[in-house]
Amino acid sequence: MNRLLVKNLAEIVTPLGKTALRGKAMQDVKVYKNAAVYCENGIIKLVGIDEQVLSKLDGITDIQVLDAQGKCAVPGFIDPHTHFLFGGTRADEFISRLEGIPYMELLKRGGGIVSTMRQTRLMTETELYNTGKKTLENMLRQGFTTIEGKSGYGLDRNTELKMLRTMKKLRKDMPVTLKTTFLGAHAVPPEFADRSTDYIDFIIEQVLPIIKEENLAEFCDVFCEKNVFTIDEAKKLLLAAKKAGMKLKIHADEIVSTGGGSLAVEIGAISADHLLSVTDADIEKLAVSDTTAVLLPMTAFCMRKEFAPARKMIDKGCIVALASDFNPGSCYSYAAPFMLALAVISMHMTINEALTAITLNAAAAVDAADVIGSIESGKKADILLLSKPDYRFLVYLTGINIVEHVIKDGKIIF
Numbered sequence: 001m002n003r004l005l006v007k008n009l010a011e012i013v014t015p016l017g018k019t020a021l022r023g024k025a026m027q028d029v030k031v032y033k034n035a036a037v038y039c040e041n042g043i044i045k046l047v048g049i050d051e052q053v054l055s056k057l058d059g060i061t062d063i064q065v066l067d068a069q070g071k072c073a074v075p076g077f078i079d080p081h082t083h084f085l086f087g088g089t090r091a092d093e094f095i096s097r098l099e100g101i102p103y104m105e106l107l108k109r110g111g112g113i114v115s116t117m118r119q120t121r122l123m124t125e126t127e128l129y130n131t132g133k134k135t136l137e138n139m140l141r142q143g144f145t146t147i148e149g150k151s152g153y154g155l156d157r158n159t160e161l162k163m164l165r166t167m168k169k170l171r172k173d174m175p176v177t178l179k180t181t182f183l184g185a186h187a188v189p190p191e192f193a194d195r196s197t198d199y200i201d202f203i204i205e206q207v208l209p210i211i212k213e214e215n216l217a218e219f220c221d222v223f224c225e226k227n228v229f230t231i232d233e234a235k236k237l238l239l240a241a242k243k244a245g246m247k248l249k250i251h252a253d254e255i256v257s258t259g260g261g262s263l264a265v266e267i268g269a270i271s272a273d274h275l276l277s278v279t280d281a282d283i284e285k286l287a288v289s290d291t292t293a294v295l296l297p298m299t300a301f302c303m304r305k306e307f308a309p310a311r312k313m314i315d316k317g318c319i320v321a322l323a324s325d326f327n328p329g330s331c332y333s334y335a336a337p338f339m340l341a342l343a344v345i346s347m348h349m350t351i352n353e354a355l356t357a358i359t360l361n362a363a364a365a366v367d368a369a370d371v372i373g374s375i376e377s378g379k380k381a382d383i384l385l386l387s388k389p390d391y392r393f394l395v396y397l398t399g400i401n402i403v404e405h406v407i408k409d410g411k412i413i414f
């Protein structure tokens with residue numbers, strides 16, 4: 001039996017529940033002062049006031065004890081939208097974008113996602129594994145104990161499978177919960193130039209069945225955007241994926257509003273992501289649905305775009321989560337404190353809402369709010385110990401990583 005007690009905490013701060021918090025309820029985080037948390041075999045058993053937790057442990061021996069004086073505990077962060085696995089980088093394009101060349105223009109010129117596709121196709125599985133491992137280690141340092149990763153830089157059968165198989169290996173080897181998403185419809189590859197619908201059919205007929213057979217991805221996603229995949233193409237693919245038993249996600253309304261938000265609601269997607277250009281009508285639909293709106297503030301910042309209307313979405317009753325979108329193009333960052341600062345300072349979310357959005361609601365965005373995302377009895381013991389006694393320092397100490405210890409599945413990783 002693996003027993004861990006974290007005692008003497010200045011505070012434990014967490015949203016509560018096994019489902020996402022919607023709208024104003026995102027504000028309702030629980031704060032325990034002078035607190036302790038006790039875990040057995042990777043599961044949280046007791047949470048509460050220090051003396052009360054300790055009194056219940058009388059007679060139990062063989063407990064690893066961590067004295068966390070002056071520290072605060074929050075749930076492990078969850079990043080429900082990343083493209084963390086890829087070959088090469090695109091610094092030149094980053095500079096071009098800063099000089100004014102639009103993101104979609106670079107893609108049109110054969111750069112962008114297609115440039116990373118070329119570099120990823122050339123990688124061996126071992127090379128891909130090694131770069132992915134480094135990234136996951138670094139993300140763990142930021143406090144991310146659960147990470148979603150997408151394919152989408154292969155855009156052919158073998159490379160898409162190579163990406164997903166590599167993630168399957170990483171999941172086994174790394175102390176993070178890795179959720180995998182098939183994003184074969186990330187861009188139209190050169191082999192299918194001007195034949196996006198044929199490419200969708202190719203994915204449905206030739207790639208999806210293998211992914212199912214090898215159980216390589218829990219989710220299917222699509223980049224639904226003007227000049228990439230239309231609403232109809234997205235719908236065709238996602239319905240095929242649903243039929244194959246997969247859960248759905250959509251890159252929706254990122255650059256141009258094409259109705260990706262409503263499509264997500266219509267087909268019962270777990271999440272609609274980006275939503276920089278979401279319409280008021282689609283916000284209303286999201287607000288009465290169980291689809292989580294995953295907002296990616298660092299992408300908006302890096303693309304010099306208006307942020308998604310987080311305040312409006314929360315006030316209307318949407319389930320809002322935050323994610324990094326880490327990728328070599330639109331957002332080459334997984335800096336959790338920066339993301340939280342943008343959410344609170346620029347998008348006008350409260351600190352409590354941002355905490356809920358990066359924990360319990362982010363868990364919902366990977367369909368796992370019943371097992372992760374909060375510090376309460378029965379959940380996985382994924383816990384961060386912050387170097388400050390007050391969780392508000394997550395944003396107040398702007399852009400600085402204050403994660404001092406990461407506990408994953410009840411084990412102190414560092």
Ligand code: NIG
Pocket residue numbers: 083112113116223251254299325327328329330331
């Ligand atoms: O979510 N927009 C599409 N996909 C990514 C960017 C991928 C890339 O540029 O490599 C995104 O922003």
Ligand code: FE
Pocket residue numbers: 081082083251325327
């Ligand atoms: Fe993305």
